[in-house]
Amino acid sequence: MSWLLLSIVSRAQQSAFFVWETDFEHALQTAKKEDKSVLLYFSGSDWCKPCMKMKQEIFNSVSYKSYAAQNLISVLVDFPRYKRNALPNEQIRQNEQLAATYNEKGIFPLAVLLNASGQIIATANYKPGGSLPFLAYLESKIKPKNQSTTHSFAAMGSPFEITIVTSPEVNANELIAKAELEIRRIEKLISSWDHHSQTSKINTNAGLSPVKVDTELYGLIERSIKVSRLTGGAFDISFASINHIYTFDGSTNDMPSEEEVSRSVQLINYKDILLNPLDTSVFLKKVGMKIGFGAIGKGYAANMAKKFLINNGVKNGIVNAGGDLCAWGAPVNGNSWKIGIADPSKEKPFIAYVDLNDLAMVTSGNYERFIFIDNVKYAHIIDPRTGHPVRGLKSVSIVCPDAELADALATAVFVIGAKNGLAFVNQLENVECLIIDDNNKIMLSKNMRLNEE
Ligand code: AMP
Ligand code: MG
DSSP states (O other): OSOOOOEETTTOOOOOOEEEEEEHHHHHHHHHHHEEEEEEEEETTTTTTHHHHIIIIIITTHHHHHHHHHHEEEEEOOOOOOOSGGHHHHHHHHHHHHHHHHTOOOOOOOOEOOOOTTTTTEEEOOSSSHHHHHHHHHHSOOOOOOEEEEEEEEEEEEEEEEEEEOOSSSSSHHHHEEEEEHHHHHHHOOOOOSSTHHHHHHHHHEEEOOOOOOOHHHHHHHHHHHEEETTTSSSGGGHHHTTTTTTSSSSSEOOOOHHHHOOOOOOOTGGGEEEEETTEEEEEEEOOOOOOTTTTHHHHHHHHHHHHHHHHTEEEEEEEETTEEEEOOOOOOSSSEEEEEEEETOOSSEEEEESSSOEEEEEESSSSEEETTTTEEEEOOOOOTTBBBSSSSSEEEEEOOHHHHHHHHHHHHHHHHHHHHHHHHHSTTEEEEEEEEETTOOOOOTOOOOOOO
């Protein structure tokens, strides 16, 4: 697809301020969610002099409060002795349990640093000297936090955006720049606009001779033909044989003559793309036949950028290839990437949200590149059976583990239509979809889950 239809919603850092937490379970949950550590402060607030000093010098300092607001969930585990300071029974029970687990020797005061799973990272007693040595000690024990780095650029005629989440010592910008180069390399290989590309060579030699190509391009064509078989020809890279008779820039067009359409439509047939595995050559059987990767190329590029980044040690990221998204790992805050699906009628920013955990989501839609013929809006997607642009749907979003497959299937379901498209997707394992038709009716496949938050 070729427009920015989806956007990554949960990127904002949480802004934080310092508070003492008293509920340990809640503290652990928050620490997990916000990627923080937990600090237990064992105190006898009304009888233990060093406890009072530690609180005064360290925990009440501005430097502790600002450090803790960003990095810690601070839990006060207090054991007051005077009746007037008595805690509720439930709190007393929790604090005693915490002391039995984390402060067996009953040391007061004691600071115990835990990770978000409740395991001890370090302990510290009170030492006079202020908050800074204490903070330096904590910092040396807490492992550096992951950072989120984003870079946007234009490629394949679309806006791209890559976000990765890495530890601070990684040169994230350099890695993303290399992933961008990988995308540009793929663009060169598959472009049918670039006259020197291998794809263009295949097209100019249609009906004349086979063209030997790189195994990479050969593989992409082979997989494209597989999707054609799977979709009964609804997805067909040889759609490009007819593409030149339409202009999909939103301007008004006359429908090309039936004669012109039928002349070109005969050239669309994935069965006429002949592959020779012995020399990885590709031959288009008929003169005038053409192939194009508009419906699968960005998904492939997204997959390859992700593969490059994973191979270089990046455990969390999301590649947005003009709206074709693939995500792995998790963002800095949260367990999964939350993605908004744009409202095609633009009444509200998003009609739904989807959580992506090691999944891709690709949307084909009719509202950025389209054609008006006699005041009827058509998508830039061609029905290979008729040679006419498709109408009836506003958007099709496919969710599955593979961005390339999601890209091809989104286009195919657009051609197949809502009813048969849903039935088709429901037969596929690990593939889900959301369809919006021209009447703004939203339809979901069997196991499509939306984020209802
Ligand atoms: P997408 O946005 O992924 O649905 O891709 C749309 C683009 O795919 C169009 O702009 C065409 O370049 C190309 N295309 C159109 N119709 C088809 C089709 N039936 N099969 C494969 N590619 C198509
Ligand atoms: Mg597609």
